Amino acid sequence: MTTEHDIAPPGAAARPTTGRAPRRPRALGGAAARLAFLGPGIGYLIVLLIVPLALIVGYTVFRRGRFGGVVYEATTENFTRLFDPLYFDIVVSSVRTATLTTLIALLIGYPTAYVIAGLPRKWKTIALVAIVLPFWTNFLIRVYAWVILLSGPGLVNETLTGAGLIDEPLQLLYNQGTIVTGLLYSYLPLMVLPLYAAIERLDPQLREASANLGARPVRTFWSVTLPLTLPGVLTGCVFVFVPCLGNFVIPEILGGGRSIMVGNLIRDQFLKARDWPFGSTLALAVIAVLVLLLFVQAWAARINGGAEDRRA
Amino acid sequence: MSAVPDAPPRTLVGIEGVSRRFGEVAALDDVSLDIRQGEFFALLGPSGCGKTTLLRILAGFEAPDAGRVTLDGADLLALPAHRRPVNLMFQSYALFPHMTVAGNIAYGLERERLPRAEVRAKVEEVLATVGLSGQAGRRPHQLSGGQRQRVALARAIVKRPRLLLLDEPLSALDKKVRAEMQLELKRLQHEVGITFVVVTHDQEEAMSLADRIAVMEAGRVQQVDQPVRLYERPATPFVAGFIGANNLFEGTAAGDGLVVPALGTLPGGGGLAAGTPALLGVRPESVRLGEAGILTGTVADVSFYGGVSHIAVRVPGHDRPILVAAQGATRVRPGAEVGLGWSAADAVLIAR
Ligand SMILES: Nc1ncnc2c1ncn2[C@@H]1O[C@H](COP(=O)(O)OP(=O)(O)OP(=O)(O)O)[C@@H](O)[C@H]1O
Numbered sequence: 001m002t003t004e005h006d007i008a009p010p011g012a013a014a015r016p017t018t019g020r021a022p023r024r025p026r027a028l029g030g031a032a033a034r035l036a037f038l039g040p041g042i043g044y045l046i047v048l049l050i051v052p053l054a055l056i057v058g059y060t061v062f063r064r065g066r067f068g069g070v071v072y073e074a075t076t077e078n079f080t081r082l083f084d085p086l087y088f089d090i091v092v093s094s095v096r097t098a099t100l101t102t103l104i105a106l107l108i109g110y111p112t113a114y115v116i117a118g119l120p121r122k123w124k125t126i127a128l129v130a131i132v133l134p135f136w137t138n139f140l141i142r143v144y145a146w147v148i149l150l151s152g153p154g155l156v157n158e159t160l161t162g163a164g165l166i167d168e169p170l171q172l173l174y175n176q177g178t179i180v181t182g183l184l185y186s187y188l189p190l191m192v193l194p195l196y197a198a199i200e201r202l203d204p205q206l207r208e209a210s211a212n213l214g215a216r217p218v219r220t221f222w223s224v225t226l227p228l229t230l231p232g233v234l235t236g237c238v239f240v241f242v243p244c245l246g247n248f249v250i251p252e253i254l255g256g257g258r259s260i261m262v263g264n265l266i267r268d269q270f271l272k273a274r275d276w277p278f279g280s281t282l283a284l285a286v287i288a289v290l291v292l293l294l295f296v297q298a299w300a301a302r303i304n305g306g307a308e309d310r311r312a
Numbered sequence: 313m314s315a316v317p318d319a320p321p322r323t324l325v326g327i328e329g330v331s332r333r334f335g336e337v338a339a340l341d342d343v344s345l346d347i348r349q350g351e352f353f354a355l356l357g358p359s360g361c362g363k364t365t366l367l368r369i370l371a372g373f374e375a376p377d378a379g380r381v382t383l384d385g386a387d388l389l390a391l392p393a394h395r396r397p398v399n400l401m402f403q404s405y406a407l408f409p410h411m412t413v414a415g416n417i418a419y420g421l422e423r424e425r426l427p428r429a430e431v432r433a434k435v436e437e438v439l440a441t442v443g444l445s446g447q448a449g450r451r452p453h454q455l456s457g458g459q460r461q462r463v464a465l466a467r468a469i470v471k472r473p474r475l476l477l478l479d480e481p482l483s484a485l486d487k488k489v490r491a492e493m494q495l496e497l498k499r500l501q502h503e504v505g506i507t508f509v510v511v512t513h514d515q516e517e518a519m520s521l522a523d524r525i526a527v528m529e530a531g532r533v534q535q536v537d538q539p540v541r542l543y544e545r546p547a548t549p550f551v552a553g554f555i556g557a558n559n560l561f562e563g564t565a566a567g568d569g570l571v572v573p574a575l576g577t578l579p580g581g582g583g584l585a586a587g588t589p590a591l592l593g594v595r596p597e598s599v600r601l602g603e604a605g606i607l608t609g610t611v612a613d614v615s616f617y618g619g620v621s622h623i624a625v626r627v628p629g630h631d632r633p634i635l636v637a638a639q640g641a642t643r644v645r646p647g648a649e650v651g652l653g654w655s656a657a658d659a660v661l662i663a664r
């Protein structure tokens with residue numbers, strides 16, 4: 001998408017007249033080029049994000065149709081229903097599950113990322129590959145694998161009974177803990193990778209300077225390492241929290257099919273209850289929580305901004 | 313030049329046979345040094361010779377592959393970095409980017425659990441010392457390079473450690489501020505009694521500040537001496553060429569000087585056995601221009617530096633021009649035939 005002016009012949013720079021002449025065609029070519037590069041992206045966003053989002057927002061103020069779809073009669077009842085304890089509790093408990101998962105992921109992910117960042121180069125690569133390796137297997141298969149592991153006659157129970165630690169198989173499946181385990185297993189890499197990037201980028205001399213000034217390793221961690229890797233912490237938390245909050249596959253498979261999380265609820269509203277307007281309202285509520293979260297992250301990253309901008 | 317102290321100087325830091333390799337590179341190769349209590353010790357040497365590595369070993373960020381380091385006679389290597397009474401000013405400053413200037417400087421004091429008011433007072437005092445009183449609330453990225461360097465210096469000196477390690481502490485400062493900081497360092501040495509180990513690329517700075525200088529090359533210590541002796545009696549060819557300007561001749565030692573095949577016998581002192589391969593070093597300011605001399609040559613270049621003039625003289629049979637430093641402006645012009653002379657006492661013989 002370049003005009004002939006964009007590709008200057010080798011001698012062009014030496015010609016004294018090239019100062020102004022090519023400007024205009026280049027600007028035109030530039031606009032065309034820009035459109036050509038941006039076009040697919042913008043088209044993608046319009047078709048797959050803006051339009052569906054507008055539909056969701058639009059549906060929230062109408063009544064449900066009997067067999068799905070909407071009846072164009074304005075109403076606020078979708079929003080009042082949102083605060084019906086029946087649904088509101090599910091939203092709250094989903095946020096709680098996602099938060100818990102995110103926190104555990106942070107507690108496991110930070111030390112993992114820290115250790116990986118300190119490995120020799122070769123081992124670093126191996127460890128990072130190992131972290132993303134599960135993504136090469138289908139997500140559903142990996143989640144079902146947990147069913148097999150945790151079921152009554154599954155590997156975990158077999159091992160525990162075999163070792164004589166328990167007499168009867170434990171009920172490991174279909175509860176809150178199983179869901180958190182599944183979510184954690186699935187999204188932990190999304191926590192480790194941004195943390196790794198942040199820790200890796202941290203100048204090791206800053207930790208040395210802290211020690212040199214008399215700080216014990218723990219103090220160095222709280223005063224230097226953690227504050228300077230906070231942007232990575234926030235990114236990792238958002239990366240884990242977002243897919244956890246909207247997830248419905250893992251609660252479905254590992255949670256025993258009950259509508260335990262808001263993701264299942266939304267899916268059920270669209271596919272089972274055929275209440276598109278209320279499904280849209282729930283979806284909008286989830287989006288609102290996530291947007292709020294992104295604002296918090298952006299704000300926190302800005303507070304920490306001076307740290308990013310190091311000229312030395 | 314300086315009076316011999318009555319009591320033998322007490323060793324603060326003993327470095328014995330320290331080596332450190334990075335793969336193929338020997339950053340330090342069997343380094344032994346005694347750093348005395350209260351002295352200003354300078355490390356001088358070309359880039360990559362291991363100066364920073366040595367400081368990092370003293371600070372505890374690097375462990376030697378071999379050798380011992382003692383502080384007051386006790387094993388220093390056994391102490392973790394955060395418990396050593398040693399402060400290092402990093403060559404790259406390593407200021408905490410998320411803290412203000414005052415926060416950076418207070419960090420070390422807070423670790424000592426000093427009362428808050430005392431920390432504040434000390435921070436203000438040291439900021440005034442380095443001339444940054446107005447910048448206390450700024451972040452490092454809002455400062456100029458020279459200002460950042462002074463923050464790093466302030467952060468290191470505010471703790472008043474036993475041993476202060478400074479890695480190129482004044483390199484980014486202009487002449488005037490640099491002179492002020494030099495005075496301040498000397499004051500800390502004399503009034504507070506801090507022992508300094510300072511890395512510098514600036515030979516004049518090392519010469520004027522240091523009690524003793526260690527010249528290093530490729531991980532080895534070439535010579536440790538007082539500045540004047542280092543200048544007047546270089547012990548190795550490397551030191552002779554590295555410290556200051558020098559005219560070096562290659563030949564074999566004879567009873568009264570150096571025999572150079574193309575130039576004849578050049579007068580010089582030094583206790584070398586006749587026949588040893590040697591260098592003769594003559595400082596530019598020791599060479600006299602005259603009608604008849606030891607050597608004759610043609611003036612190639614004259615440059616005037618205010619107080620002194622440098623005259624380069626080409627001598628047939630010697631590949632590099634001979635430098636002569638003369639007081640004030642000189643009347644010789646390029647192309648003139650001149651004789652060069654020096655007294656044997658001003659020329660030093662160095663085994664090679
Ligand atoms: N962590 C490291 N890994 C590999 N090589 C290193 C490391 N640190 C230092 N070196 C090597 O050791 C040698 C000495 O390095 P050092 O930093 O001590 O030099 P220096 O004398 O401080 O130089 P400069 O005056 O340029 O600061 C250099 O060749 C350097 O490349």
Ligand SMILES: [Mg+2]
Pocket residue numbers: 363364365403479
């Ligand atoms: Mg260095």
